[in-house]
Amino acid sequence: MINYYGPDGSQQSDSVGVFPTVSYEEVIDDSGYTTVFEKELDFGVNTFDDPMIGHLSQGTFEDKIVIVGSSMPTLRDFYSTPFAGDEKLLPGYQIHANAIQTILDSNYIERFRGWYSLLIMLVFCFLITLTNRFANATYGWVLALFLGGGYMFLTYWVFVNLNIMMFLTGPMLAVFVTQVGMVSYEYYVEQKEKRRIRGMFSSYVSPELVNQMIESGEEPQxxxxxxxxxxxxxxxxxxxxxxxxxxxxxxxxxxxxxxxxxxxxxxxxxxxxxxxxxxxxxxxxxxxxxxxxxxxxxxxxxxxxxxxxxxxxxxxxxxxxxxxxxxxxxxxxxxxxxxxxxxxxxxxxxxxxxxxxxxxxxxxxxxxxxxxxxxxxxxxxxxxxxxxxxxxxxxxxxxxxxxxxxxxxxxxxxxxxxREDADDKLFECINFYEEGMELYFNQEWDEAISKFKKSAELERHEPNPSNIFIERCEMMKEDPPGDDWNGVFIMKSK
The missing domain is CATH 3.30.70.1230 (Nucleotide cyclase, GGDEF domain)
Incomplete structure (x- = not known):
C-alpha cells in the first residue's frame, strides 16, 4: 500500500523534501527551441540549458527519478487518494511519486493482523454483553460509545505514529451490532416476561392489576x-x-x-x-x-x-x-x-x-x-x-x-x-335492631324483644337477625347467663 506524503505540492518529507513539478515546456526550452513566450519577448530565456537559471545548471534532475505525466484535464488522468477527494483529484504521476518515495524510504504501511482484530471484536462483544446483562442498556450504550470512540482514536494514533493500519469497520460494527442486539434481546425478554406475567395472572386478577404489576417492573413476591x-x-x-x-x-x-x-x-x-x-x-x-x-x-x-x-x-x-x-x-x-x-x-x-x-x-x-x-x-x-x-x-x-x-x-x-341502594325502611330497621342489641347486651330481655319485634317487621327476608335474637332473648330469660356474662356467643358448628 502507498504511504501518501500529503496533497499535491503541499506536504514535505523530512528525507527527500517536496515532490516538485516541472512544466514540460521548461524541459524542451533549450537553445535550439524557441517557445511562443520567447517570440513575444524577442529574446531567448532558455529554462532548460541556460547556464545561470536553467534546470541543468541548477541540477533539478541530477540523481533524481523523473516521472513524466500529464496534468491536462482533458486526458482525465486524475484519481482519488486519501488526500484528494472528489473535488480535488490527484494526477496519476503524483500517485507514482508517492509509491516510489514509500519504497525509497522503506516507509511501508503494515496491516494489523486479522486474528488480533478478531480478538478485539470478541473482547468488545463480551464487555458489552456483560454490561447489558448485569447493569442496564444505558450503561451498555455508554460503554459502546466509549469503546467505539476509543478504538477510533487508537486506529488514528497507530496509523499516524506507527504506520500500522488497523481494521476499523469490523470492531466498530461489532460494538454497534452487539449493543443493538443486546437491547433488542432485553426488549424481547422483557416483552416475553410481560406476556408471561399477564398470562399467569390474567385468570386470577383484573387486567388493570396485571398491567400495574408489569408497569411497576417489580416481580410479585x-x-x-x-x-x-x-x-x-x-x-x-x-x-x-x-x-x-x-x-x-x-x-x-x-x-x-x-x-x-x-x-x-x-x-x-x-x-x-x-x-x-x-x-x-x-x-x-x-x-x-x-x-x-x-x-x-x-x-x-x-x-x-x-x-x-x-x-x-x-x-x-x-x-x-x-x-x-x-x-x-x-x-x-x-x-x-x-x-x-x-x-x-x-x-x-x-x-x-x-x-x-x-x-x-x-x-x-x-x-x-x-x-x-x-x-x-x-x-x-x-x-x-x-x-x-x-x-x-x-x-x-x-x-x-x-x-x-x-x-x-x-x-x-x-x-x-x-348505601346508594339502601332505603329509609332499611335504616329504620337497623335503628330498631341496634337499640335491641344494646338492650340485649345489658340483659334487658323484654325491652330487647320489643325492639327486635319492631325491626323484624321491617326486615327484608326470612329468617333474619331480628327473629334470631327474639328467640335468643326468650332463651336467655328462661336461663339467664349471669352477671359476669360478656355477651359472647360460642358457635358450636362451622
Missing part, C-alpha cells in the same frame, strides 16, 4: 409473604340439592354462567381469584399487588355479587329453569388481617393462594352467616378497614362470637346493602 389483606369466601346455599335436581350438563352450564359473572365482578373490583371449590369461590383483595382499599373493595364486591345474582335469577326464570335455580342464593364471608400469600404446593404443581388463621375466620364467616339468616357476614376488622376509605356499605352488628376452632371472640357484622 411468590413463595410465602405475610401481608395485610382481605380474604373473601362465597358459596351457593344448599348446592347439593342442585346436583339432585339437575342433569350434569345443565349443572355445568348453570355453574359456569354463575362463576363467570361473579368472577368478573371480583376482577373489576381488583380482587384476586384463589380457586373454585365446586360452586364456592375463594379469593382475596390486596395481593399480589397492593390495593390500599382492599377491605372496601371486598365489601362492595359482595353487594354487587348479590345484585348480579338477582339479575341472573330473573334471566333464569325467563329461560325456564326450575324453581330451585330461580330461587338460588349464596352466602359470603369476609375477613381482614395478616395472611400468608404465595406459591404453595409441590415443586411440580403449585397454586398462588393464601393461608393462615385469618383465612379460616373468613371461611367461618361465610358458613356462620346461615345462623343469623344473612347472606354476607364480615368481621369487625373488615368493617373498620373498609370505613377508612368510605361509607359505601351499610353495616349492622350481628353478634360477638367465638367461632369453632378459635378461642378469642370477634364481633361480626352484616353488610345490609350498598
Amino acid at each position: 411468590l413463595g410465602g409473604e405475610e401481608k395485610y389483606i382481605t380474604a373473601f369466601f362465597s358459596d351457593i346455599v344448599s348446592f347439593s340439592t342442585f346436583s339432585e335436581k339437575l342433569e350434569a350438563k345443565e349443572l355445568v352450564q348453570l355453574i359456569n354462567e354463575y362463576l363467570s359473572a361473579m368472577t368478573e365482578i371480583l376482577n373489576t373490583r381488583e380482587g384476586t381469584l384463589d380457586k373454585y371449590i365446586g360452586d364456592a369461590i375463594v379469593s382475596f383483595f390486596g395481593a399480589p399487588v397492593f390495593v390500599k382499599d382492599h377491605a372496601l373493595q371486598a365489601c362492595i364486591s359482595s353487594q354487587l355479587m348479590h345484585k348480579k345474582l338477582a339479575e341472573l335469577r330473573t334471566k333464569w326464570e325467563e329461560d325456564g329453569w326450575p324453581e330451585i335455580v330461580v330461587n338460588m342464593q349464596h352466602r359470603i364471608g369476609i375477613n381482614t388481617g395478616e395472611m400468608v400469600t404465595g406459591n404453595m404446593g409441590s415443586s411440580r404443581r403449585f397454586n398462588y393462594t393464601m393461608m393462615g388463621d385469618n383465612v379460616n375466620l373468613a371461611a367461618r364467616c361465610e358458613s356462620g352467616a346461615k345462623q343469623y339468616g344473612v347472606f354476607t357476614m364480615v368481621t369487625e376488622a373488615t368493617k373498620q378497614e373498609a370505613e377508612k376509605f368510605g361509607n359505601d356499605c351499610v353495616f349492622r352488628l350481628l353478634d360477638n362470637i367465638v367461632v369453632k376452632g378459635r378461642t378469642q371472640p370477634v364481633k361480626v357484622y352484616e353488610i345490609a346493602d350498598l
Whole structure:
C-alpha cells in the first residue's frame, strides 16, 4: 500500500523534501527551441540549458527519478487518494511519486493482523454483553460509545505514529451490532416476561392489576409473604340439592354462567381469584399487588355479587329453569388481617393462594352467616378497614362470637346493602335492631324483644337477625347467663 506524503505540492518529507513539478515546456526550452513566450519577448530565456537559471545548471534532475505525466484535464488522468477527494483529484504521476518515495524510504504501511482484530471484536462483544446483562442498556450504550470512540482514536494514533493500519469497520460494527442486539434481546425478554406475567395472572386478577404489576417492573413476591389483606369466601346455599335436581350438563352450564359473572365482578373490583371449590369461590383483595382499599373493595364486591345474582335469577326464570335455580342464593364471608400469600404446593404443581388463621375466620364467616339468616357476614376488622376509605356499605352488628376452632371472640357484622341502594325502611330497621342489641347486651330481655319485634317487621327476608335474637332473648330469660356474662356467643358448628 502507498504511504501518501500529503496533497499535491503541499506536504514535505523530512528525507527527500517536496515532490516538485516541472512544466514540460521548461524541459524542451533549450537553445535550439524557441517557445511562443520567447517570440513575444524577442529574446531567448532558455529554462532548460541556460547556464545561470536553467534546470541543468541548477541540477533539478541530477540523481533524481523523473516521472513524466500529464496534468491536462482533458486526458482525465486524475484519481482519488486519501488526500484528494472528489473535488480535488490527484494526477496519476503524483500517485507514482508517492509509491516510489514509500519504497525509497522503506516507509511501508503494515496491516494489523486479522486474528488480533478478531480478538478485539470478541473482547468488545463480551464487555458489552456483560454490561447489558448485569447493569442496564444505558450503561451498555455508554460503554459502546466509549469503546467505539476509543478504538477510533487508537486506529488514528497507530496509523499516524506507527504506520500500522488497523481494521476499523469490523470492531466498530461489532460494538454497534452487539449493543443493538443486546437491547433488542432485553426488549424481547422483557416483552416475553410481560406476556408471561399477564398470562399467569390474567385468570386470577383484573387486567388493570396485571398491567400495574408489569408497569411497576417489580416481580410479585411468590413463595410465602405475610401481608395485610382481605380474604373473601362465597358459596351457593344448599348446592347439593342442585346436583339432585339437575342433569350434569345443565349443572355445568348453570355453574359456569354463575362463576363467570361473579368472577368478573371480583376482577373489576381488583380482587384476586384463589380457586373454585365446586360452586364456592375463594379469593382475596390486596395481593399480589397492593390495593390500599382492599377491605372496601371486598365489601362492595359482595353487594354487587348479590345484585348480579338477582339479575341472573330473573334471566333464569325467563329461560325456564326450575324453581330451585330461580330461587338460588349464596352466602359470603369476609375477613381482614395478616395472611400468608404465595406459591404453595409441590415443586411440580403449585397454586398462588393464601393461608393462615385469618383465612379460616373468613371461611367461618361465610358458613356462620346461615345462623343469623344473612347472606354476607364480615368481621369487625373488615368493617373498620373498609370505613377508612368510605361509607359505601351499610353495616349492622350481628353478634360477638367465638367461632369453632378459635378461642378469642370477634364481633361480626352484616353488610345490609350498598348505601346508594339502601332505603329509609332499611335504616329504620337497623335503628330498631341496634337499640335491641344494646338492650340485649345489658340483659334487658323484654325491652330487647320489643325492639327486635319492631325491626323484624321491617326486615327484608326470612329468617333474619331480628327473629334470631327474639328467640335468643326468650332463651336467655328462661336461663339467664349471669352477671359476669360478656355477651359472647360460642358457635358450636362451622
